[in-house]
Amino acid sequence: MSVLGRGVRNAFRSPVRAVAVIVILGLTIGLSFVMLIGRQSVQDKVGTTLASIGTAITITPVGYAAGSTANPHLTSAELSKVAQLPYVVSVDDALPGSLPSGGADSALLPGSPGAPVSIVGTNEPADPPNVGASALAITSGHAIDGTGDADDAMVSTAMARRNHLKVGSTFRAYGAVLTVAAIFDSDTANGNDTVIVPLATEQRLSGRVGQVISAVVTVDSLTHLSAALEAITMFIGPGADVTSDIAQAGQALAPLQSVESLSLYSLVGAAVTAAVIILLVMVMTVRERKREVGTVKAIGSSTAGIVFQFMAEALTFAVAGGAVGLIAGALAASAITSSLVSGHDGSQAITAAVQNPALANLSQVHAAATASEVLFGLAGIVVIAGFGSAAASYLISRIQPAEALRSE
Amino acid sequence: MLEVRGVTKSFGTGGTTVTAVDNLSMTVHDGEFAAIVGRSGSGKSTLMNLLGALEQPTRGMIFVDGQDITVLGQGELVLYRRRFIGFVFQSYNLIPNLSPIENVMLPMEFMGVAKSERRQRARALLDQVELTDDKQHRKPGKLSGGEQQRVAIARALANKPRLILADEPVGNLDTQTSATIIELLRSLAQSAGTTVIAVTHDLSLAGQADKVFRLQDGRLTDANGPGPAPSAAGADGRGSCS
Numbered sequence: 001m002s003v004l005g006r007g008v009r010n011a012f013r014s015p016v017r018a019v020a021v022i023v024i025l026g027l028t029i030g031l032s033f034v035m036l037i038g039r040q041s042v043q044d045k046v047g048t049t050l051a052s053i054g055t056a057i058t059i060t061p062v063g064y065a066a067g068s069t070a071n072p073h074l075t076s077a078e079l080s081k082v083a084q085l086p087y088v089v090s091v092d093d094a095l096p097g098s099l100p101s102g103g104a105d106s107a108l109l110p111g112s113p114g115a116p117v118s119i120v121g122t123n124e125p126a127d128p129p130n131v132g133a134s135a136l137a138i139t140s141g142h143a144i145d146g147t148g149d150a151d152d153a154m155v156s157t158a159m160a161r162r163n164h165l166k167v168g169s170t171f172r173a174y175g176a177v178l179t180v181a182a183i184f185d186s187d188t189a190n191g192n193d194t195v196i197v198p199l200a201t202e203q204r205l206s207g208r209v210g211q212v213i214s215a216v217v218t219v220d221s222l223t224h225l226s227a228a229l230e231a232i233t234m235f236i237g238p239g240a241d242v243t244s245d246i247a248q249a250g251q252a253l254a255p256l257q258s259v260e261s262l263s264l265y266s267l268v269g270a271a272v273t274a275a276v277i278i279l280l281v282m283v284m285t286v287r288e289r290k291r292e293v294g295t296v297k298a299i300g301s302s303t304a305g306i307v308f309q310f311m312a313e314a315l316t317f318a319v320a321g322g323a324v325g326l327i328a329g330a331l332a333a334s335a336i337t338s339s340l341v342s343g344h345d346g347s348q349a350i351t352a353a354v355q356n357p358a359l360a361n362l363s364q365v366h367a368a369a370t371a372s373e374v375l376f377g378l379a380g381i382v383v384i385a386g387f388g389s390a391a392a393s394y395l396i397s398r399i400q401p402a403e404a405l406r407s408e
Numbered sequence: 409m410l411e412v413r414g415v416t417k418s419f420g421t422g423g424t425t426v427t428a429v430d431n432l433s434m435t436v437h438d439g440e441f442a443a444i445v446g447r448s449g450s451g452k453s454t455l456m457n458l459l460g461a462l463e464q465p466t467r468g469m470i471f472v473d474g475q476d477i478t479v480l481g482q483g484e485l486v487l488y489r490r491r492f493i494g495f496v497f498q499s500y501n502l503i504p505n506l507s508p509i510e511n512v513m514l515p516m517e518f519m520g521v522a523k524s525e526r527r528q529r530a531r532a533l534l535d536q537v538e539l540t541d542d543k544q545h546r547k548p549g550k551l552s553g554g555e556q557q558r559v560a561i562a563r564a565l566a567n568k569p570r571l572i573l574a575d576e577p578v579g580n581l582d583t584q585t586s587a588t589i590i591e592l593l594r595s596l597a598q599s600a601g602t603t604v605i606a607v608t609h610d611l612s613l614a615g616q617a618d619k620v621f622r623l624q625d626g627r628l629t630d631a632n633g634p635g636p637a638p639s640a641a642g643a644d645g646r647g648s649c650s
Binding site: 002006013305 | 517
């Protein structure tokens with residue numbers, strides 16, 4: 001019989017004690033595993049949510065209100081400098097306005113009688129947020145050049161149908177003649193009632209040269225969002241509101257992040273408990289078998305051989321307890337994680353979800369063990385067994401054969 | 409040949425020093441069956457531990473085939489115990505969850521003997537000590553004291569040692585079983601040319617020894633040839649006996 005074989009056999013020398021140790025270890029390792037799975041699931045949820053929120057920062061003048069004629073504004077010049085700041089990928093400037101329906105200067109029919117027709121000048125004409133939408137698709141023609149100054153326009157399919165327009169048609173706005181360069185569809189009624197023109201064109205035609213009402217800054221990564229937000233705020237100064245959905249997300253995700261922290265502490269606590277259990281069991285075992293250790297040394301075993309045997313015994317407990325724990329943990333992980341998340345969810349997430357669809361279903365965290373988590377758990381078990389048997393090894397190395405044989 | 413020269417072993421206990429073996433010298437020749445007798449606390453077991461390299465003397469030298477084992481390092485002491493010594497203990501000290509055959513195989517495993525050879529030799533040794541086949545696979549706890557001591561003797565012989573050290577080998581056995589065990593030890597020593605040193609207070613065992621050493625308060629008081637040791641201790645308690 002090998003050292004390993006004797007170690008395994010010794011673990012079950014007292015079946016009742018072995019089962020008790022394995023059950024206790026199984027519970028603690030199971031708890032560790034649940035916390036590992038839960039933490040990973042919450043991390044995934046937070047990561048997915050943050051990724052879906054995007055890396056956009058919105059800049060609007062303080063006190064801006066739609067429809068006001070005395071609005072403060074940003075300038076193209078300062079926004080072009082924002083584009084030079086670190087981590088900034090692009091700056092989408094927008095200058096919204098409205099065209100009176102009918103009349104000599106503007107002849108477009110609005111979606112509802114008497115309502116003004118919205119117009120927006122932008123350097124990113126295909127960007128949906130400029131028309132208050134989340135999707136925008138060009139159905140015919142080609143997107144206009146937002147950085148140019150041509151009297152070109154993009155109109156929605158509905159507006160084109162209502163006003164009998166097609167690509168190449170012209171219509172009047174601000175007393176000028178604009179050519180339909182493209183027809184688009186957006187996912188909102190407001191978007192479909194907006195005319196899109198180049199930024200410089202809108203600035204010129206509306207008599208607001210150099211002015212910009214809002215800008216959406218895209219940052220290179222989520223990691224740099226906070227840094228970019230801070231840099232833009234410092235550059236723009238107090239005259240503008242610089243906001244990001246990340247702030248809203250932070251509030252909504254706070255409960256989940258507290259669950260993540262709780263899981264980490266519980267994971268560490270349970271793992272340490274498991275290690276201490278093995279440690280104490282092995283210390284007691286070595287003390288109980290002191291005389292036996294002396295005998296085995298007397299008949300020719302090396303200290304290393306005995307240490308390996310006790311380590312094999314500790315590993316047996318850890319593996320058996322780990323198997324129980326991994327199975328129990330995998331079965332219980334989803335229920336426990338859901339319970340933890342719903343217990344910490346509160347109204348913040350719900351409020352945030354109403355404001356931002358990306359933050360919906362935050363409490364729906366699906367916890368399931370992955371192969372990497374199982375491997376991580378197994379590695380943890382080996383570490384726990386190693387730590388637990390370390391004290392036993394130390395005690396054995398100090399036992400002198402004669403002293404051990406004299407002990408009762 | 410085993411030669412002990414001026415060996416002393418002292419223990420410090422709570423600020424006082426107790427000398428268990430005091431300046432002791434003795435010689436045992438190859439193949440001899442020697443007995444060490446003495447009262448409890450006379451230093452018999454400590455002497456056995458010193459001979460078996462289970463602990464180191466405070467002073468003195470112990471030569472085994474000309475090699476002083478008191479200067480060996482820990483690794484060399486392990487090899488010495490593994491190759492040269494076979495231990496038989498009063499309480500048998502069998503590993504309780506190993507069968508007799510596995511107990512006998514254990515020292516051979518430490519020696520690096522192949523498993524098939526270990527099993528074959530263990531079976532032969534257990535046959536030699538007359539442990540029946542069905543009992544060779546029982547747990548030691550289900551064997552009688554005499555049977556357990558037979559297994560212990562077989563285990564002591566496993567690596568064909570030059571020296572068997574038996575500490576009160578019949579101390580826990582009845583008279584009839586004791587006689588059998590003593591005869592077994594003696595015959596094994598004779599047939600294999602193995603030196604046997606047995607610590608005992610059993611006069612029948614001492615009576616069969618080739619040589620008897622008497623210990624009192626850690627000092628060797630007398631040495632005799634075959635037959636029971638005289639009850640009177642030597643005058644000065646010191647000396648070199650062979």
